[in-house]
Amino acid sequence: MSLQVLLILTALFCHSQSTPNSDRIENEKQGKEEEETRSVFAKIMKANKGNRTLRFGDIVVDTMRSAIACPKNNCYWPKDSDGFIKVPYKFSKKYTSEEKGTILESMTELQTMTCVRFVTRTNEVDYVNIVPEDGCFSSVGKDGGKQTLSLTNDGCLFKGVIQHELNHALGFEHEQNRSDRDKYVRIEWDNIEEGYEDNFIEADTNNLGLPYDYRSIMHYGRYEFSYARGKPTIVPIPNSKAILGEVDGFTNLDYLKLNRLYDCKVCSTMLFEWSGSMSSYNYPLAYANNISCLWLIRTPKNQVRLDFYGFDIQPSTDCSKDYIKIYDGDSKASRVLLDKSCGKKQLPSLIASTNMMLIEFVTDDTITASGFAASYRTGKCGGTLTDKIGEFTSPNYPRKYPRLIECSWTIVAPTGYRISVEMKHFNIEYSFECVYDVVVIRDGGTDSSPVKGKYCGWQKISTFTSTRNSVMVELYSDDYVTESGFLASYTMIPPS
Numbered sequence: 001m002s003l004q005v006l007l008i009l010t011a012l013f014c015h016s017q018s019t020p021n022s023d024r025i026e027n028e029k030q031g032k033e034e035e036e037t038r039s040v041f042a043k044i045m046k047a048n049k050g051n052r053t054l055r056f057g058d059i060v061v062d063t064m065r066s067a068i069a070c071p072k073n074n075c076y077w078p079k080d081s082d083g084f085i086k087v088p089y090k091f092s093k094k095y096t097s098e099e100k101g102t103i104l105e106s107m108t109e110l111q112t113m114t115c116v117r118f119v120t121r122t123n124e125v126d127y128v129n130i131v132p133e134d135g136c137f138s139s140v141g142k143d144g145g146k147q148t149l150s151l152t153n154d155g156c157l158f159k160g161v162i163q164h165e166l167n168h169a170l171g172f173e174h175e176q177n178r179s180d181r182d183k184y185v186r187i188e189w190d191n192i193e194e195g196y197e198d199n200f201i202e203a204d205t206n207n208l209g210l211p212y213d214y215r216s217i218m219h220y221g222r223y224e225f226s227y228a229r230g231k232p233t234i235v236p237i238p239n240s241k242a243i244l245g246e247v248d249g250f251t252n253l254d255y256l257k258l259n260r261l262y263d264c265k266v267c268s269t270m271l272f273e274w275s276g277s278m279s280s281y282n283y284p285l286a287y288a289n290n291i292s293c294l295w296l297i298r299t300p301k302n303q304v305r306l307d308f309y310g311f312d313i314q315p316s317t318d319c320s321k322d323y324i325k326i327y328d329g330d331s332k333a334s335r336v337l338l339d340k341s342c343g344k345k346q347l348p349s350l351i352a353s354t355n356m357m358l359i360e361f362v363t364d365d366t367i368t369a370s371g372f373a374a375s376y377r378t379g380k381c382g383g384t385l386t387d388k389i390g391e392f393t394s395p396n397y398p399r400k401y402p403r404l405i406e407c408s409w410t411i412v413a414p415t416g417y418r419i420s421v422e423m424k425h426f427n428i429e430y431s432f433e434c435v436y437d438v439v440v441i442r443d444g445g446t447d448s449s450p451v452k453g454k455y456c457g458w459q460k461i462s463t464f465t466s467t468r469n470s471v472m473v474e475l476y477s478d479d480y481v482t483e484s485g486f487l488a489s490y491t492m493i494p495p496s
Contacts, residue, residue, distance in 0.1 A: 039221030039245035047155030075141035115264035280371030348445020394485025445470030
């Protein structure tokens with residue numbers, strides 16, 4: 001099986017399914033008025049307000065090519081012999097170090113998920129000149145020579161906006177300008193502000209044989225260029241309530257399109273809903289040999305929590321053959337949450353420090369097994385602790401912890417280690433049998449691991465020592481009284 005076929009199959013099998021939860025419902029309640037301002041393109045339009053010299057709202061007018069219909073491929077960035085697409089760039093001196101860092105962070109995710117590499121310009125003739133001019137805009141594809149990509153300091157330095165403009169520079173037009181768009185959206189011409197109708201014309205595009213993407217980072221929101229508040233200019237069909245545009249960054253289809261356009265030999269999947277599931281290809285049947293795949297989870301906000309419900313990967317010394325490895329962020333340079341793991345066992349639950357988590361799965365050319373399956377969701381507190389010695393606290397400590405919280409801390413030690421946990425300070429609302437607020441300590445790293453204690457009140461808690469190499473500590477509060485919470489320390493105990 002070719003890697004290209006495997007990529008598509010992986011995208012189909014390793015899917016994300018949206019499921020209702022309190023966070024998502026809370027967001028949906030904010031209603032239509034927020035939808036008019038939340039999309040990536042709404043931010044771009046705010047920064048570009050009044051600039052009629054830009055085509056489609058944020059594209060430099062002297063580039064009149066279609067999105068990715070590019071004769072002779074001369075408007076694409078060339079691929080090096082190492083298989084990477086090198087895009088030289090130069091920063092304006094008007095950016096601060098912090099602002100440059102924001103742009104670089106937005107580039108990192110693209111580099112993780114594709115074969116594109118943004119490289120600092122040395123003496124290359126063709127390069128992207130990133131400057132804070134009047135708005136957010138770019139050319140489409142490679143212009144030749146120095147080409148401007150503008151990200152103004154006070155309105156464009158959001159991850160989604162930066163990635164939107166970078167994707168223009170890589171060769172993509174807006175999704176709703178696709179040549180087949182009338183099958184998927186209806187343009188409400190009467191609602192478009194006079195003089196801006198040209199922003200909705202169809203382009204002669206090569207759609208790469210991939211589906212229309214309502215959530216694409218390149219899609220207008222439903223109210224862009226409207227003459228009046230609440231009057232949509234784009235209505236999805238047949239489901240008129242479908243979300244248009246993506247607030248936080250690339251969708252999985254955005255990455256599939258970019259990888260197909262540049263023939264990237266990568267296996268990567270983006271999961272961007274509030275909750276969902278993922279698995280190795282063909283699970284629970286045997287996975288393939290010689291693969292290296294990535295899954296990037298990027299929830300709309302809060303912290304990612306990953307729970308495994310199946311794990312069987314070829315065992316080897318130090319997991320040097322087949323393995324899974326998990327990172328606290330959007331690149332392999334991020335902190336490691338779980339180092340190379342293999343064999344047949346229950347992996348601990350993992351809680352990222354942010355809304356992003358990267359899963360890496362690598363196999364060699366020998367034995368295979370059934371692979372892995374996991375689900376993810378979001379939480380507002382907790383974390384994964386991997387240092388040999390450390391401390392952690394309830395939210396807001398020593399002030400009162402919030403009402404209605406569910407926090408989980410997973411302490412993960414190397415194989416063969418045990419873990420000692422001590423409560424240095426403890427003050428949780430008291431109730432008989434701790435039915436209101438409670439701290440639960442488990443001998444293992446999942447919420448199904450054996451419970452070793454449920455605690456509340458002001459009691460002195462004995463130091464707990466695990467029998468395994470992971471521990472989970474949970475905090476639950478109701479909607480009434482809260483207290484100062486807890487301060488806990490832990491130590492990883494090496495094998496004797």
